[in-house]
Amino acid sequence: MTTGFERDRDDFARGARAIVVLPDQGNASRDADARLAETAGLALAIGVEVVEKIAFRVRAPKPATLIGSGQVEQLAAQVRMEEAGLVVIDGSLTPVQQRNLETALEAKVIDRTGLILEIFGERAATAEGRLQVELAHLDYQAGRLVRSWTHLERQRGGFGFLGGPGETQIEADRRLIRDRMARLRKELDQVSRTRGLHRDRRQRAPWPIIALVGYTNAGKSTLFNRLTGADVMAEDLLFATLDPTLRQISLPGIDKAILSDTVGFVSELPTQLVAAFKATLEEVVSADLLIHVRDIAHPDTEAQRADVESVLAEIGVSETTPRFEAWNKLDLLDDDARADATADAARRDDVVALSAMTGEGVDVLVREVAAKLTAGHRRYTIRLDAGDGAAAAWLHQHGEVLGSDTQGDTAIYDVRMSPADYDRFEQR
Template sequence: MTTPTTTEREDTRAWVLHPDIRGHEAARDADLALEEAISLAHALPGLNVVGSEVVRLPRPHPGMLFGKGKLEELKERMEANDVGLVLVDGPVSPVQQRNLEKALGVKLLDRTGLILEIFSERAATREGVLQVEMAALSYQRTRLVRAWTHLERQRGGLGFVGGPGETQIEADRRAIDEQLVRLRRQLDKVVKTRELHRASRAKVPFPIVALVGYTNAGKSTLFNRMTGAKVMAKDMLFATLDPTMRRIELPGGGPEVILSDTVGFISDLPTELVAAFRATLEEVLAADLIVHVRDISHPETEEQAEDVHAILDSLGVTEDTPQIEVWNKIDRLDPGAREAIVTRAARLDNVQALSAWTGEGMEALIEAITAGITEATHETTLTLGFDEGRKRAWLFEKGVVEGEEQGEDGFTLTVRWSARQQAQFEQL
């Protein structure tokens, strides 16, 4: 996928459509979904969103998505508003995309294509850039299916007269696959470098605290307040795409920790991106404590939290890793709702209500993180035989050994570790 530059997109007039399909079980409130889609569009520099609407459908038309009457109505609207790009908040098949672009006379992006465009704009590290390129190629590969108007045969390359060749689609798929292999090799090198950094961090006995949450929940604002760093923190979806890590000493004589800010999660994240960004989210798997940041002022905060839990489950995060839930953005609530949320949070275990923007509630959160880190580790005495060198090396590599004595039959080690590390050790 060739991504237009910001300059090329300058002042592109865009129209956002959210198809509301009747009877769709997973469907959320259509107006809120449209609002999120508009926020996605605003996250792409150079786009000027001049209009938006929910399109209610009894069922999607297989070839055009929308019915004939609706298409004529949309075409008039696009022409009247000089629209150059239509953004459809949902999946659009290659055939539908081609037919819609022809019928409406504009370029079209579906939800996956739009998110890929945003990711390609925002990726800052080498790993992020490579992951986006791979995701874009994987997406482009699916776009080749039936997207061509011609399937003429190319001449076979083996010298046989009239011999079978390959279709244009097959040639393009092969070119994409070769490029994917090249990118994967480059990514492997970058990931190995990252693993070395992670291994060096593992030897330093600092717990890792990972901030996770739905996109635009306020993770980067919280990260900045805790670290004094200047991570991009705007009221914009996907403001952070690459993990940012800082070693900090928690206030009030608290322990030193490594704080990690991660990419925001989103509902219906394209499968290409879930796979491509798995390495980015691996920092969460290494965490000793997960801080789940929620925008408690959002009308669909519960559904957003469910999306986050689902992605954490898919990553393999287990219940062994302690979690704190942060109900952020209480400053956006009216006084009555705000008091109710703060009171409710105080009654629940591992829940903190605060405003990362104003700083209200930060002291209580720091205390909770300090307690969570302290409770997250416990001391154990182990006895290992001389033939269990691999297990002993693993313990030292993780930096959990506090003392060791050698006896006639092996080693007696005093270790301080988390339940997650103990579970990993027991599987060795």
């Protein structure tokens, strides 16, 4: 049964006319136009129609409204002219700033964190993803209480705050939020334990884990699909992938490896989401190798790289974890930029330039990843009874059989494998 609030929210969110505002505080690492375009893309991801993008120079943030009073008046006039029902502030707003801006602009106002949470709320496809998003949203809303939380049991997931303000029974609401968050954390702890058991089982097997990481919309899912033949959602859309996907692949010298597609990162990723998605991101922490997929055609590609590395450090990924950078979207570069990127990548042993869309360079990445994962492998000469098919199959599955010969009742195999696998073979 759909509640009145849910109907209001859907009517408002889908097709709402919105103005995107960047309070520019002179952050030199980011291009203002690119930042506005990214936030407009985030709004588009929930079906909002962006009718205007505005950057305001903010020398000193105002405690009451973030931007200056003259800028508020200018924005209010723009809201009226465009008949906008939503204003997206590309920054963080305090509850007081959000409330004051809504009063002055006579429109709904959300900040960057709220917008990202809204997208995650719509996109989470699995029960685990919904739990994570709801926990993150409750954590964010706890200090705001812009609507009643007394109907949590009847609302889907507890996220989605583009609707009306509702009633305000603040103490009861706070208690409901605390209780609901405690239940969610308990459920997520169970999810994390289950995922840990699965991960332990995989780690006992000899298969290496490879995780694709990168900024949102860098092309991770397109590369994942090309490497695995899977059909994961891959669109020119921010946060197209939220729930992790694991697939088995074969690499030169490696019969089986596990490839993981993960949620994309973004600048100023809400801390609530980093914490809530910890169970999902544990796949990245435990990976044997990371492939950092970068949109090399994006004007802020270097800043995006720094954002991804920052989040990886925040979730506990070791700096010693082997990694490659896949400079993706070569097909979007002009001839000169493409030649420069290809030459730069060729000079480094941890970078491969490619196009996941066309397939150019993907075979090089596969070879490089296989070489990195097998770098510690050695050659062994192993003698078996010619009739021991199970042992021969084990060698083919866990190592690279370079050659074989039969002398009477003895089969001789020349095999390249890791010392750990050789020890396990000897213990069979």
